[in-house]
Amino acid sequence: MIKKTAFSLCIAGFLSPIFAAEPIQVIQPVQNINLAQVELGKKLYFDPRLSKSGFISCNSCHNLSMGGTDNLKTSIGHKWQQGPINAPTVLNSSMNLAQFWDGRAKDLKEQAGGPIANPGEMASNHSLAVDVLKSIPGYVREFKLVYGNDEINIDKVTQAIAEFEKTLVTPNSRFDQWLLGKQDALSEQELAGYKLFKESGCTGCHNGPAVGGNSFQKMGVIEPYHTRNPAKGRAAVTGKDADRFMFKVPTLRNVELTYPYFHDGEAETLTEAVDVMGRLQLGRKFSKEENAQIVAFLKTLTGEQPAFLMPILPPSVDATPRPKPFD
Amino acid sequence: MIKKTAFSLCIAGFLSPIFAAEPIQVIQPVQNINLAQVELGKKLYFDPRLSKSGFISCNSCHNLSMGGTDNLKTSIGHKWQQGPINAPTVLNSSMNLAQFWDGRAKDLKEQAGGPIANPGEMASNHSLAVDVLKSIPGYVREFKLVYGNDEINIDKVTQAIAEFEKTLVTPNSRFDQWLLGKQDALSEQELAGYKLFKESGCTGCHNGPAVGGNSFQKMGVIEPYHTRNPAKGRAAVTGKDADRFMFKVPTLRNVELTYPYFHDGEAETLTEAVDVMGRLQLGRKFSKEENAQIVAFLKTLTGEQPAFLMPILPPSVDATPRPKPFD
Numbered sequence: 078m079i080k081k082t083a084f085s086l087c088i089a090g091f092l093s094p095i096f097a098a099e100p101i102q103v104i105q106p107v108q109n110i111n112l113a114q115v116e117l118g119k120k121l122y123f124d125p126r127l128s129k130s131g132f133i134s135c136n137s138c139h140n141l142s143m144g145g146t147d148n149l150k151t152s153i154g155h156k157w158q159q160g161p162i163n164a165p166t167v168l169n170s171s172m173n174l175a176q177f178w179d180g181r182a183k184d185l186k187e188q189a190g191g192p193i194a195n196p197g198e199m200a201s202n203h204s205l206a207v208d209v210l211k212s213i214p215g216y217v218r219e220f221k222l223v224y225g226n227d228e229i230n231i232d233k234v235t236q237a238i239a240e241f242e243k244t245l246v247t248p249n250s251r252f253d254q255w256l257l258g259k260q261d262a263l264s265e266q267e268l269a270g271y272k273l274f275k276e277s278g279c280t281g282c283h284n285g286p287a288v289g290g291n292s293f294q295k296m297g298v299i300e301p302y303h304t305r306n307p308a309k310g311r312a313a314v315t316g317k318d319a320d321r322f323m324f325k326v327p328t329l330r331n332v333e334l335t336y337p338y339f340h341d342g343e344a345e346t347l348t349e350a351v352d353v354m355g356r357l358q359l360g361r362k363f364s365k366e367e368n369a370q371i372v373a374f375l376k377t378l379t380g381e382q383p384a385f386l387m388p389i390l391p392p393s394v395d396a397t398p399r400p401k402p403f404d
Numbered sequence: 405m406i407k408k409t410a411f412s413l414c415i416a417g418f419l420s421p422i423f424a425a426e427p428i429q430v431i432q433p434v435q436n437i438n439l440a441q442v443e444l445g446k447k448l449y450f451d452p453r454l455s456k457s458g459f460i461s462c463n464s465c466h467n468l469s470m471g472g473t474d475n476l477k478t479s480i481g482h483k484w485q486q487g488p489i490n491a492p493t494v495l496n497s498s499m500n501l502a503q504f505w506d507g508r509a510k511d512l513k514e515q516a517g518g519p520i521a522n523p524g525e526m527a528s529n530h531s532l533a534v535d536v537l538k539s540i541p542g543y544v545r546e547f548k549l550v551y552g553n554d555e556i557n558i559d560k561v562t563q564a565i566a567e568f569e570k571t572l573v574t575p576n577s578r579f580d581q582w583l584l585g586k587q588d589a590l591s592e593q594e595l596a597g598y599k600l601f602k603e604s605g606c607t608g609c610h611n612g613p614a615v616g617g618n619s620f621q622k623m624g625v626i627e628p629y630h631t632r633n634p635a636k637g638r639a640a641v642t643g644k645d646a647d648r649f650m651f652k653v654p655t656l657r658n659v660e661l662t663y664p665y666f667h668d669g670e671a672e673t674l675t676e677a678v679d680v681m682g683r684l685q686l687g688r689k690f691s692k693e694e695n696a697q698i699v700a701f702l703k704t705l706t707g708e709q710p711a712f713l714m715p716i717l718p719p720s721v722d723a724t725p726r727p728k729p730f731d
Contacts, residue, residue, distance in 0.1 A: 124469075130476075132464075132480050142450050142716055385714060
């Protein structure tokens with residue numbers, strides 16, 4: 078009996094997708110979340126009062142209605158400044174080995190403090206942002222409820238935002254359903270695309286649950302990548318010339334929603350992105366049919382988008398420092 | 405029996421707040437709503453692709469996390485242009501006799517078309533906005549589902565947005581609870597404020613379910629209002645000199661959330677707004693205590709804010725016209 082059961086399992090494992098052997102793994106449900114921090118963090122994520130203008134929130138450039146991005150080549154910052162780089166998606170970003178394209182923030186908490194104080198983005202500073210929150214009775218009560226004491230500081234602000242961002246995972250894509258055994262979840266074309274994606278070497282960098290996000294790689298391996306974008310990549314962090322043009326491999330989860338592509342946002346379509354990646358990173362020119370197969374596969378990585386009630390922000394009071402959009 | 409019942413009703417009417425006699429009425433629940441149009445309209449309301457930049461949506465300036473306004477003196481438009489006037493709240497705006505401060509749009513549908521094509525706001529045009537939507541398969545399907553045919557035009561776009569906006573009412577404020585008979589819903593100070601609000605003549609203009617929104621009145625009746633804001637008010641629509649500085653009376657529902665105040669956004673606090681209104685419109689200087697009473701009353705007009713899931717927008721495809729934020 079024991080032998081027969083083991084044999085059956087083995088057969089089953091052989092016939093169904095071999096989970097452990099695939100270079101891409103399903104997105105796991107979120108665990109160990111502090112829900113009170115999440116609710117506070119959600120408000121902060123949507124609060125434009127963390128910016129100097131009172132107009133730009135985290136959600137302005139990482140829009141959760143739009144795949145956690147702004148779908149712009151580069152973002153729009155304070156006073157309509159043109160951002161230096163394409164805004165990466167916040168979706169599944171907790172799985173990244175580090176944050177920003179050059180990995181200069183070690184985690185979501187450290188990342189969240191960046192744009193608030195960046196003169197080209199939200200253009201506030203940590204001290205002013207905290208003063209604004211301290212003046213708002215609704216926030217004062219909620220910080221106390223969540224953290225158990227009266228202090229509000231940037232550490233708690235970014236911690237709460239990061240906790241909210243950890244919930245922004247997108248499970249149950251058709252690809253994940255297939256990984257979990259639903260054999261008809263993918264079409265023949267999509268399966269052919271996945272096979273090609275693996276066999277061509279794309280999974281060398283785009284692997285793991287996020288299909289990327291877990292290594293830095295050079296943009297332009299076989300052929301150099303030409304761009305007018307001045308971003309140096311990892312070298313800006315390490316100071317090493319060898320790290321020039323090393324960027325964090327972007328997640329391909331929800332890539333259908335996160336156009337345009339690459340750190341400079343220069344690839345407008347998935348077709349273009351697949352073509353450039355094939356030639357520059359793998360030395361392979363995909364045929365029109367192959368390209369379409371890979372694109373079809375990539376679209377199966379669109380998961381369930383975060384569903385939540387639009388947060389209602391506690392109002393400012395007379396003492397709240399006012400935004401200065403035109404100063 | 406019939407006589408006794410009538411008598412009981414009469415007594416009940418006498419003891420509870422005399423509903424019909426109050427100048428302010430409760431906000432009625434929304435009726436006759438086309439829910440499919442609402443869902444489509446919600447997406448359009450949040451979709452920045454209706455703007456030239458791909459960055460500004462209806463919700464940018466009428467932010468439903470912030471009382472349906474942007475809480476700025478005047479709004480920020482395409483390329484950070486400074487708007488000419490304070491963004492009125494979208495909450496309860498279906499009750500307005502007309503839309504915009506000068507009433508130049510007869511209803512919400514007509515209003516919705518304005519900012520899309522205004523070069524200083526969303527800076528697109530109706531033809532481009534419709535072309536963008538026509539290119540997006542998710543919208544094509546939803547328009548067909550909602551309207552029963554294949555055509556997408558600006559009429560349907562603005563109709564759907566208006567239908568969504570009709571749902572943005574804020575019932576069940578503490579004041580409405582009091583109107584409906586909950587005698588302890590208001591404090592003594594708040595009741596004193598309401599009494600003063602009525603007796604001073606505020607309800608001459610701020611009346612009805614929206615506590616305003618149902619007439620045009622001159623800004624500066626007893627004393628002239630001095631402002632650098634060039635808005636002419638109703639005269640810009642009628643061409644009549646007599647209509648200069650005639651503005652739509654703003655709703656006071658949720659006024660705690662819709663700071664700053666007046667068409668030019670120059671009053672930063674409710675205290676200031678009440679003081680200016682008393683002097684300029686009524687020739688009355690409220691004492692500090694009286695002012696505080698009225699402000700306390702006004703804060704009881706904050707109702708339940710619209711609660712809905714953040715919409716997920718259908719993605720653009722290769723053929724979708726791209727935003728041009730920096731052109």
